[in-house]
Amino acid sequence: MKVLSIVGARPNFIKVAPIHAVFQKHRDIESRIVHTGQHYDDQMSGIFFDQLNLPRPDYFLGINNGSHTEQTAGIMLQFEKVIHTEKPDMVLVVGDVNSTLACALVAAKEQVPVVHVEAGLRSGDRRMPEEINRIMTDSISDQLFVTEQAAVDNLRKENIPAEKIHFTGNVLIDSLVRYRAKASELKISEQLNLKTRSYVLMTMHRPANVDNEKSLRRVIEIIKCVAGVVPVVFPLHPRTLKNIAAFGLKNEVERIRGLQILKPLGYLEFLNLMDNAALVITDSGGVQEETTFLNVPCITLRESTERPVTVEVGTNNLLNTLDKEVVRPAMESILGGSPKIGKIPYLWDGKAAERIVAILREKYI
Numbered sequence: 001m002k003v004l005s006i007v008g009a010r011p012n013f014i015k016v017a018p019i020h021a022v023f024q025k026h027r028d029i030e031s032r033i034v035h036t037g038q039h040y041d042d043q044m045s046g047i048f049f050d051q052l053n054l055p056r057p058d059y060f061l062g063i064n065n066g067s068h069t070e071q072t073a074g075i076m077l078q079f080e081k082v083i084h085t086e087k088p089d090m091v092l093v094v095g096d097v098n099s100t101l102a103c104a105l106v107a108a109k110e111q112v113p114v115v116h117v118e119a120g121l122r123s124g125d126r127r128m129p130e131e132i133n134r135i136m137t138d139s140i141s142d143q144l145f146v147t148e149q150a151a152v153d154n155l156r157k158e159n160i161p162a163e164k165i166h167f168t169g170n171v172l173i174d175s176l177v178r179y180r181a182k183a184s185e186l187k188i189s190e191q192l193n194l195k196t197r198s199y200v201l202m203t204m205h206r207p208a209n210v211d212n213e214k215s216l217r218r219v220i221e222i223i224k225c226v227a228g229v230v231p232v233v234f235p236l237h238p239r240t241l242k243n244i245a246a247f248g249l250k251n252e253v254e255r256i257r258g259l260q261i262l263k264p265l266g267y268l269e270f271l272n273l274m275d276n277a278a279l280v281i282t283d284s285g286g287v288q289e290e291t292t293f294l295n296v297p298c299i300t301l302r303e304s305t306e307r308p309v310t311v312e313v314g315t316n317n318l319l320n321t322l323d324k325e326v327v328r329p330a331m332e333s334i335l336g337g338s339p340k341i342g343k344i345p346y347l348w349d350g351k352a353a354e355r356i357v358a359i360l361r362e363k364y365i
Contacts, residue, residue, distance in 0.1 A: 001365050002030040004088045007057070008038030008075075008099025010048060011172070011286050014267060015094040015117060017052040018174035018353035026357070028365055032058040034082055036075045036099040047266040052175065068098060068129050075102035083110050090364060093137060094118055094171070096130040096285075096306075101137050108140040113364070117171060117356060119144035120151025121285075121306035127208070130285075134306070143363070145356050147172075147289075148309040148345055166359055169352030170345075172286055173293050176271065177350030183271040192233060192260055194276075200226050200331070201277040205237035209283050209301065209322065213247040216240075218322035220253060222301070225324040226281065226331060227258035233273060235262040279334050281327075288316045293348055297339040299330055315342035 003023060005016045016033065023031035035057035049056065059082050063074040075098065083091075083106055091107035093100045094117040104114045119138050123131050138144060138155060146152055147170040155165050189196060202223065210216050226232050236244075244250055253261070265273070271290070274280060280291050281299045288307050291298035292314030303320045310316035317330055317340060334340075347355075 001028060001090065001361075002032065002086065002088045003090045003092055003360075004082070004086060004103075005031060005033050005092045006036065006079075006094070006099055006103040007033060008036035009095075009097045010267075012094050012097065012099065013048040013052055013054060014175045014286070015171045016092075017054050018171050018178065019092065019094075019117065019356060020054065022353045022357040026361065028361070029357075032086065032088075034059045034079065034103070035061065036079070036103070037062040037064045038071065038075075038097060038099050051179070051267045072098045072102045075099055076106050079103050079106045080110070083107065083112060088112055090115055090360070092117065093141075096121070096134045096137070098129070098133065101133040104137045104140055113142040114140060115143045115145070115360065116141040117145045118147055120146045120153075120155040120165070121148075122151075122154045123302075123304040123306040125304050129207075131306070143360070145352075145359075147348075147352075148307070150308050166356070167347065168355040168359070169347030169349060170289060171352045171356070172289055173348045174350050174353050175267075176290055176293060179268060179271065180275065183268040184275065186268060186272045188269055188272045189276055194231060194233070196276045197278045199231040199233055199277060200279045200281060201273050202226070202232055202234045202281045203237070203284050203287060204234075204282070204301070205239050206283040206302065207239075208303075210237075210240045210243050213249075215322060216243055216247060216249065218324070219301075220249060220256075222281070222322065222324045222327050223253075223259060224256055225328050227256050229331070230258070230278065230335060232256075232259045233262065233277075234259060235265045235270065235273075237264065279331065279339075281331075288314070289348075291315055292342055293344055295342060297334045299327065299334075301327070309345045313343050313345055315340050 007016050023029045061078040090113045092115040093104050107114045116137050145166050145168045279297045283302050288310040292310045298316045300318050311318050
């Protein structure tokens with residue numbers, strides 16, 4: 001069985017790595033990796049391949065610019081050529097980025113079975129490009145592997161046949177389990193002159209938060225508020241960095257006392273900082289899951305989350321606002337010794353990839 005696994009953005013690398021590793025254990029599976037190029041520089045891509053022990057991609061499509069439509073169309077055109085050359089038995093996509101939908105569409109049109117890992121997640125907000133990608137990909141997938149019960153419920157409401165849905169756990173956590181000890185050996189906190197559980201780690205990259213000046217200014221006010229209480233470490237996503245410059249906010253951000261701005265980090269470096277933080281403030285989907293597993297308090301600055309289990313049983317606090325006056329008391333409560341007590345969700349045990357591959361072998365070999 002020849003499988004093409006699609007990666008494009010950083011979260012994809014983390015999720016495909018454990019699946020590819022299990023594929024490699026079986027002689028009856030030929031696993032090939034296609035990198036669309038959606039995240040393409042060394043900081044956003046290359047370092048992840050090195051740290052996650054992923055082989056260099058068999059194909060690099062080099063599509064990384066343009067609007068959502070241009071990017072999706074460009075990936076489709078290039079991936080169609082790969083499909084015709086490789087004639088795979090299956091295309092495996094993960095997550096919800098443009099690469100996910102683009103390659104799933106091509107595979108479906110070419111009558112190649114589509115496997116979607118991390119299926120069924122819904123925020124209920126169709127203004128998010130990722131929500132459209134999730135819905136469309138799930139509707140044309142042949143096998144759907146889910147991370148939490150809410151995802152199963154969503155797919156059943158959308159009339160996806162039960163025999164296509166498989167509750168197998170979270171491959172993002174597979175990578176975390178595998179590399180947590182290795183990440184703990186790094187001396188990132190010492191290099192940044194930080195003490196364990198004495199700083200807040202922050203990430204912001206969602207268009208709703210950083211693509212317009214008003215929202216980005218409110219994010220900066222939150223940073224000032226938090227940094228006035230506890231040191232803040234802020235690895236800057238390229239989109240956020242670009243918009244800070246475009247809106248003339250660079251000097252203002254650089255003057256914030258207590259703030260350390262970092263370039264995008266490798267997987268191990270970021271995992272180390274996350275594991276040792278007193279609090280993480282984010283708008284990332286994956287970080288909500290990782291902090292829940294690590295039992296690190298998390299505040300998510302979004303109107304909704306497609307990962308409700310992180311709020312229902314995990315450490316995630318969903319704040320539907322960019323109002324610093326709302327964020328401040330939530331932060332102070334957590335830092336003051338009253339964090340939300342969470343637990344690890346069902347089947348987040350580091351063995352999701354093994355369950356996924358076992359089902360695929362049973363169905364297709």
